[in-house]
Amino acid sequence: MLHIVLAIVIGAGFGAVLDRIGATNPNWIGRMLNLTNLHLMKTILLAIGVASVLMFGGQMLGLVDVGHMSVKTAYVGVFIGGLMLGLGWAASGFCPGTGVCAAASGRIDALFFVAGGLLGAAAYMLSYPFWQGLGVLSGKAWTLGAIPGTDYPAAIPTLQGDLAGLAIGGAFIVIAFILPRRLAGRKAPAGHPAE
Amino acid sequence: MVLNWKYGGLLLGLVFFLAVLLVKPIGVSTQFVILDGIVWDMQNPEIVTQTDEGYTSTNAYLAKSGGKYAKSVANPVNYSFIFVIAMMVGALVSSSLRKGIPKGERMVPAIWKANYGGNVLKRWLVAFAGGFIVLYGARLAGGCTSGHMMSGMMQTAISGYVFAAGAFLAAFPTALYMFKEEG
Numbered sequence: 001m002l003h004i005v006l007a008i009v010i011g012a013g014f015g016a017v018l019d020r021i022g023a024t025n026p027n028w029i030g031r032m033l034n035l036t037n038l039h040l041m042k043t044i045l046l047a048i049g050v051a052s053v054l055m056f057g058g059q060m061l062g063l064v065d066v067g068h069m070s071v072k073t074a075y076v077g078v079f080i081g082g083l084m085l086g087l088g089w090a091a092s093g094f095c096p097g098t099g100v101c102a103a104a105s106g107r108i109d110a111l112f113f114v115a116g117g118l119l120g121a122a123a124y125m126l127s128y129p130f131w132q133g134l135g136v137l138s139g140k141a142w143t144l145g146a147i148p149g150t151d152y153p154a155a156i157p158t159l160q161g162d163l164a165g166l167a168i169g170g171a172f173i174v175i176a177f178i179l180p181r182r183l184a185g186r187k188a189p190a191g192h193p194a195e
Numbered sequence: 196m197v198l199n200w201k202y203g204g205l206l207l208g209l210v211f212f213l214a215v216l217l218v219k220p221i222g223v224s225t226q227f228v229i230l231d232g233i234v235w236d237m238q239n240p241e242i243v244t245q246t247d248e249g250y251t252s253t254n255a256y257l258a259k260s261g262g263k264y265a266k267s268v269a270n271p272v273n274y275s276f277i278f279v280i281a282m283m284v285g286a287l288v289s290s291s292l293r294k295g296i297p298k299g300e301r302m303v304p305a306i307w308k309a310n311y312g313g314n315v316l317k318r319w320l321v322a323f324a325g326g327f328i329v330l331y332g333a334r335l336a337g338g339c340t341s342g343h344m345m346s347g348m349m350q351t352a353i354s355g356y357v358f359a360a361g362a363f364l365a366a367f368p369t370a371l372y373m374f375k376e377e378g
Contacts, residue, residue: 003218007274010214011281014221016289017206022197024286027378030306033370036377039200044345046204051211052349058216070220072347074354077335082361084332085339089362090369092325093304095340096333097223099326100279101286106301108315109322116326121227122235123327124334128256131335142353155353165351172348176204185377 015101024102026093026109033090036185045176052169056162059149066149075139077131144168196293211345218274220350222342224333225264226279232257232268243268256334306378336361 021043022028031037058064072078089095094102094113102110131137143152145159154161197203214221232252236242243252243265250265252258257265267273290296299308303318311317333339336358338347344362347355 003274004272004277006218007277008281010210010217010221011278012285012288013213014210014278015282015285015287017203017210018282019286019289020198021200021203021207024290025197026304027306028197030304030370030374031377033366034374034377035367035371039197042200043198043203043207046200047207047211048345048349050205050208051215051345052351054208054212055215055349058212064216068215068217068219069350070346071350071352072337072343072354074352074357075337078337078343078354078357079361081332081334081336082343082358083365085329085336085358086332086362086365087369088325088328088332089340090366091373092322092329093306094322094325095329096227097279097282097339097341099329100223100283104283104287105290106287106296107304108301109303109307109318112319112322113326113329116323117227117330118231118326120327120330120332121224121334122231124331125228125231125254125256128259132255139354144351144353147351161351168351169349176200184371 014097015104018098018101019105024098024105024107024110026102026107029089029093029098034185035183037182038179039181042176042179042181045172045179049169049172049174049176052165052172056165056169059147060162060166066147069147069150069152071141071143071150071152073139073141076136078139080136211349215346215349220342220346221278222275222338222346223279223282224330224339224342225267226276227330228256228264228334229267229271229276232264233271236268245269304378306374306376309376309378310374 018024022040028040032040055064059066092113094110099110099113103114140153142155143161144155145161145164146154146157147161211221243250250262250269252265302315303313307318336343343355343358
């Protein structure tokens with residue numbers, strides 16, 4: 001029951017923040033990906049950095065349960081799937097999470113995205129044995145360094161994983177600050193948030 | 196108007212941190228499979244069945260990893276599924292508080308209109324096809340922008356970096372080619 005309450009609270013917070021940063025808006029996604037307005041990219045980089053520093057810092061202080069980490073397996077299909085997602089994400093302006101949020105907030109084109117997504121997921125369910133047969137779905141759940149208290153294999157075994165996490169989190173924050181607002185184009189649409 | 200990236204990034208980072216602190220990293224795309232499974236199982240109850248140890252399915256994907264997806268299909272009131280429904284409510288409330296999305300924008304976003312005009316069918320077709328490729332790719336990869344890119348990279352998961360490399364390698368050229376007008 002507690003988990004369901006947490007799902008409602010964290011989920012609603014996530015949806016609201018996605019809306020407030022412009023991630024559910026295909027215009028902001030499109031301008032980020034055609035490099036004309038990197039405001040959303042700065043937001044995302046800062047978020048990854050903040051989350052990483054808080055999590056690894058909290059683990060080192062013994063305040064965050066290492067067991068709550070969940071590292072996904074790396075395999076060839078991750079890259080192929082990433083390419084596919086990138087193509088559809090750029091063309092439509094939605095990814096799975098922002099698509100359902102956009103549909104809920106009244107974007108009709110997002111409803112079509114979600115419908116296509118349900119069909120795409122169903123197609124994958126049926127074609128899963130094919131990819132399994134190709135052997136592109138096996139790998140290991142590597143982390144960059146060895147994280148104390150976890151069994152995840154380390155890509156660089158001599159590297160202390162939590163320190164590396166702090167450093168990389170810090171790097172994400174620095175990149176968020178130094179990344180310019182735009183890399184291409186001349187007009188600056190909606191580039192001056194009021195708040 | 197969107198939040199300045201410093202506040203927005205801090206808030207988004209806090210949400211991802213709270214999720215790991217209290218429960219587990221955020222992920223979304225699996226729930227498309229779970230909803231498909233729920234509908235499929237309603238059509239044909241043979242799809243997901245209970246066993247002595249838990250749940251299994253005649254579909255190899257739902258049955259994988261000890262029937263973990265089959266179990267979620269059989270019990271939709273679980274953390275991850277409710278999480279996605281709550282996300283939708285949160286986005287709707289947040290957007291309504293700012294008077295929602297303008298009518299024209301709801302049908303065709305400005306950046307699309309600037310490049311391809313206001314034909315709704317064309318936009319909806321691309322949104323549908325985009326959704327198909329995005330979710331097929333996300334399931335092949337085992338996660339999406341939130342699960343792999345954000346939750347993955349914040350945990351220094353190699354899979355997160357591999358996924359982000361693939362996604363941006365495809366996304367930047369596609370957007371540069373398709374959206375020459377900024378909109």
